[in-house]
Amino acid sequence: MNGKFTLFSPVKRQLHAKGPDSRLTKVLGVIAGALLASIGLELFLMPHGIIVGGMTGLSALLAFYTEMRLGLFLFLLNLPLLMLQRWKRIGGFTSLSILGLLVLSLGSFMLHPFPALTSNPVPAALAGGLSLGFGVGLAVRFGGALDASEKLFDWLHCKLPLSTEAMIWLFNCLIFVSAIWLIGFEQATHSVIAYIFVFESVKLSLRGIRLHVSVMISSRKSEEIRQEIALYLNRDSSYEETSSSQDALLYCKCHRWELNRLKSIVKNCDPHSEITIKS
Numbered sequence: 001m002n003g004k005f006t007l008f009s010p011v012k013r014q015l016h017a018k019g020p021d022s023r024l025t026k027v028l029g030v031i032a033g034a035l036l037a038s039i040g041l042e043l044f045l046m047p048h049g050i051i052v053g054g055m056t057g058l059s060a061l062l063a064f065y066t067e068m069r070l071g072l073f074l075f076l077l078n079l080p081l082l083m084l085q086r087w088k089r090i091g092g093f094t095s096l097s098i099l100g101l102l103v104l105s106l107g108s109f110m111l112h113p114f115p116a117l118t119s120n121p122v123p124a125a126l127a128g129g130l131s132l133g134f135g136v137g138l139a140v141r142f143g144g145a146l147d148a149s150e151k152l153f154d155w156l157h158c159k160l161p162l163s164t165e166a167m168i169w170l171f172n173c174l175i176f177v178s179a180i181w182l183i184g185f186e187q188a189t190h191s192v193i194a195y196i197f198v199f200e201s202v203k204l205s206l207r208g209i210r211l212h213v214s215v216m217i218s219s220r221k222s223e224e225i226r227q228e229i230a231l232y233l234n235r236d237s238s239y240e241e242t243s244s245s246q247d248a249l250l251y252c253k254c255h256r257w258e259l260n261r262l263k264s265i266v267k268n269c270d271p272h273s274e275i276t277i278k279s
Contacts, residue, residue, distance in 0.1 A: 029142030037135030038107030044128025047116035049187035053172035054147045071108030081148035100144035125190040129197025137205025219273035222248035
């Protein structure tokens with residue numbers, strides 16, 4: 001995954017099955033994701049002055065400054081970007097994106113009168129970040145979008161000398177600097193915590209939970225390493241000779257929690273070995 005990120009910019013994976021059931025599944029998935037995101041915003045983050053990046057963060061800043069509803073700015077700022085994507089033929093415009101935006105905005109309006117679910121800002125940042133991140137990831141996974149700014153930065157990248165990643169980074173930095181000025185340093189610190197949790201939960205919801213990884217080891221002592229892995233980790237492995245060098249390739253699978261121990265075993269046997277890890 002690259003480093004490009006507005007509020008949430010992991011690679012968007014959509015469901016490609018066809019038929020009425022598939023369409024209904026996508027609609028329900030986008031609605032569920034948008035509702036989960038609105039819960040994170042209105043019941044955890046906004047009552048404590050906690051913001052995140054992207055257009056959602058800008059909408060939150062405007063809501064704090066004007067004392068108007070967050071849902072209004074979510075709709076007013078994102079809808080023109082979605083229409084621009086369609087006009088400029090920038091990828092990512094679908095009816096599901098409009099649906100996700102509408103549900104997010106309406107959900108924010110409906111939940112605004114309710115009190116925060118916690119009075120402590122730190123748990124609010126954690127829970128709100130997770131709720132918002134998983135909601136965004138769920139909507140994206142089913143073909144929708146809750147933040148329209150990423151494709152705008154992709155388009156601007158073709159017009160400006162800055163990379164997409166640089167523009168996104170500058171945009172989010174401006175949001176957090178403005179947050180320090182408008183709502184205070186403490187809330188901005190909590191906002192960074194929430195931002196990190198949003199980022200990680202979006203990645204998790206898109207990738208899924210994978211507890212095991214595949215490991216490829218290139219070493220001249222593959223047989224010795226294979227025996228050590230079997231002895232200390234109780235893991236089976238296989239290796240193959242390579243014609244280009246004296247090194248052999250060793251393949252095995254292990255739990256993520258065993259990775260550090262596996263690396264230690266390999267490096268103790270052969271400090272010059274190369275280790276490649278794949279999810």
